[in-house]
Amino acid sequence: MARKDIRRSPRGQRREPDRAAPSGWRAWVRRLFVWGVAAVLLVAVVTAIAVGVAASSLPSFSALKSSQQGQMIVVRARDGSELFTQGPSYGRWVRSADIPQVMKDAMVATEDRRFYSHIGIDPIGLLRASAVAVKNTDGLRATSTITQQLARNVFLNNSRSLGRKVREMVLAMALETRFSKDQILELYLNKVYFGGGAYGIDSASRKFFNHPATELTLPEAAIVAGLVKAPSHYAPTADAEAGRDRARVVLRLMAQNGKISWSEAEAADLDAVRLAPETGQNSVRYFTDWALPQLDVLLGESTEPIEVWTTLDPKLQSAGIDALKANAPGGAQGALVSLDRDGAVLALVGGTDYVSSNYNRATNAMRQPGSAWKLFVYLSALEAGYRPEDMVTDEPVTINGWSPRNDGRSYAGKINVRTAFAYSKNTVAAQLGNEVGFSTVAGMARRLGITTPISTYPSMVLGSNDVRVLDMTRAFATVSAKGHAIEPYGIVKVTTTDGQLLYQHRPSAGAQLVPDYVAAEMTDLLQSAVQIGTGRAAQIGRPVAGKTGTTSSNKDGWFLGFSSGVTTGVWMGRDDAKTVPGLQGGTAPARAFAQFMKVATATRPVEPFDTQAKAPEWQLEPDDQAQQGANPEDYYYVDDSGRLVDPRPPAAADDQPQPADEPAQQDADRPPAAAGDDFLNRATGRDEPAPAPTRSPPPRRTPAVQGPVVQPIPTATATRRPPPAQF
Structure with a gap:
């Protein structure tokens, strides 16, 4: 019998035999x-x-x-009504206890059933x-x-x-x-994005159904819950059928998860849900695109929700877009700017349809003004000593090789200044511009707020320089304000949503840019243009002063004017600058002006124009200055380069005379900005009339004063064209 191999411990104790070691894969598993x-x-x-x-x-x-995510900006109109909300809109916070149970169930069943x-x-x-x-x-x-x-x-x-x-x-x-869980769901339902700028169920409910979230029904809750997956695709205002199809999926999920019965799901009538109409934001966006970027300057860095109270009148904004659509020729675009007497922008329309084109033609587009530019030519002539009754000659003329022609190529001969302006005689404007100096005309345009580059070729008197509608409207508003500077503005005040004031517009008296008697005489000319001249289509049954403008080949049509404290500018033309058959300033633009101004002035009293202002007494006779006690040193002058010059003698200055700074050249592609305070403070507008032109001098005389005085440019006889000056 074989003996088993029994191992003993060192003390002789018996040990169990060794067990087999685990295999390799079991060791790795372990x-x-x-x-x-x-x-x-x-x-x-x-x-x-x-x-x-x-x-x-x-x-x-x-x-x-x-x-909150981003800054919510509530934009309000002149009357305080809400125009629209930019950025995220959160509506009112809805507590968990006030959220309809169907809304909670719809969201849980759709987004997170566990x-x-x-x-x-x-x-x-x-x-x-x-x-x-x-x-x-x-x-x-x-x-x-x-x-x-x-x-x-x-x-x-x-x-x-x-x-x-x-x-x-x-x-x-x-x-x-x-x-x-209730707090988390409350936070979620009040913050989740539902499209169209709406954050939270209350904002979504008001946007899509025009009532607060506390009144949501089962079909409405299904529509809202279905938006989270793809807000832009399932929004009922964007695609009503897609929104209803998604809501049916939500109802089915609610039934599958026991939130509602199948009969309730089938009974929910999605087709009967009434959607809130889209608010009219079309033309309003032209105004807000211009006004709201100014918040960066007015407020600086700000992320809290704010309310912006603007100058915009919704009724007039709607009237402006209606006037353009009703009168603009086929294929043409239009722009309209309307200013109150203090510069408040009542309406600003940058095109006939913001949806199809958001390009703002009222503030950004630069087009030739045609004869509307004659405002600056005649202002310069009136300031230089002409009067509306002075006689001029409408006849062929050549200036530096340039020969302007009247519309129809007819000439009236001897006529007065008022008639020449009313019928927009090009040859007379060319002669006046040549006599007072083309650079003087450019300086006048600069003084009244034209911010685009200005060339002083002779043809500039007929409007060959590009301008903006807002700038031109501002210039006409200055005349309406009796020569005082007008600063267009669109924001009255800015507050937080709880009423804390962050910014308040402070009105200020505008500097006198042209003498009041010059503005009065210019108003006389503008009124004649509407009463008997090219602007007759702009009549509205009360005093109106204005001017038409038409460019070559009928590419641009303008009408700018004022009545009862409202100044409005209208432009029409094609964006590609092609010819618009039949477009003239006295036709479609003038009719659009009249249609709009009837609405704009309907609630205002009729205001006759003051055209009887007289020149200061010190301008009557040089010998009478001492007796009258006037001080011409209180006035400033514009030289041939458009610079303001202090007329005081060198002894009256510190050490030596310091010429005023030349107005800064602005980027032509930027929207217009106001002239600097330094410029406006010195541009008193009560400029010394220029020395008598080379023609027979008008009866008004000017005193001899010390310091530099504007010299007229004599009529040139050489055929060589001088290089243009840029302003």
Whole structure:
């Protein structure tokens, strides 16, 4: 009998025989299990620490309620009515207890059916999404819970990186540990984006159904809940049928999850839901595109919700767009600017349809003004000593090789200045511009607010320089204001949503840019142009002063004028500057002006024009100055380069005379800006009339004063054209 091999311990104790060692794969399985458990425990510990740290650093519930994405700007009209909201609109905060249960159920059933059972992330949903990803081999798709969406909306961005997803999960679990499910759902429903700038169910309800969220019905709640997936696609105002189809999916999900019965889902009549009409923001956007960028200067850095109270009159804005659409020739665009007597912009229309073209032709487009530019020619002539009754000769003329012609190529011979302006005689304007100096005309345009480059070729007197509608309207408003500077503005005040004043427009007396008697005589000429001249179509049954403008080949048509304290400029033409058959300033633009001004002045009293202002007494006779006590040193002058010059003798200055700065050249592509305070403060407008022109002098005489005086440019006889001066 064989003896078993029994091993003994060193003390002679009996030991069991050695067991067989585990095979290699079992050892690896055991190791992987141990490592896996350890890894899970490590991840759990790290996650717990991360969640704890995140939870401790989370803002309070009230702080989360007040946090917003971007700045909300409520734009209000002249009467305080709301025009529209720019940026995110949050509506009113709706407490959890006030949110209709159907809205809660619709959102949970659609976005996160296990919302009330998970810890911020949905493990079951993650496993299912992972299985689908492996099967379809197209990557893991997003499976964000409501809490994760809230964390992303409040704290993160929409990046699809893995790091962002991990942070989203940690924050979601932190939110779950800090707040209750009702609080999380309340935050989510008041902050989630529903499209069209609407954040939160109250904003969405008011936008789409025109009532607060507390009144949402089951069909409406289904429509709102369906928007979260793709707001721009399912918005009922964008595609009503797509919105209803998505709402039917929401109703089916609600029934499947037991939130409503199948009979309730079938009874929900989505076709009966009444949608709120779209607010009219078409033409208003031209105004806000010009006005709102000024907030950067008025307020500086600001992110809190604000309300901007503007000068815009909704009735007049609508009347402006109607006037352009009703009168603009086929294929032509139009622009309209209307200013109150203090410079407040009552209406600003940059085109016939903002949706099809948001290019603002009222503030950005630069077009030739044609004969409307004669405003500056005749202002310069009146300031130089001409009077409306003075006689001029309408006859062929050649200046530096340039021979202007009248419309129809007819000449009236001896006529007075008033008639020449009323019938827009080109030859007379050319002679006046040549006599007072083309640079003087350019200086006058600069003085009244023209910000675009100005060339002093002789043809400039007929409007060959490009201008903006806003600039030209401002210039005519200066004449209406008896020569005082007009500063167009569109913002009256800015407040926070709780009423705290952040900015208030302060009116100021405009500097005298041209003497009041010159403005009165210019008004006389402008009134004649409407009564008997080229602007007869602009008559509205009360005193109107204005001027037409038509460019060569009928590419541009203008009418600018004023009545009862309202100044309005109208331009029509094609964006490609092609000919518009039959377009003249005295036709379509004048008719559009009249249509608009009948509405704009309907509630204002009739105001006759003051055309009887007289020149200052010190201008009567040089020998009478001492007796009259006038002081011509109080006035300033514009030289041939358009610079303001101090007329005081050198002894009256500090050490030596310092010429005024030349007005800064502005970028032609930028919207117009106001002239600097330094320029306006010195541009008193009570300029010394220029020495008598080379023709027979008018009866008005000017005193001899010390200092530089504007010299007229004599009529040239050489054929060589001088280089143009730029202003």
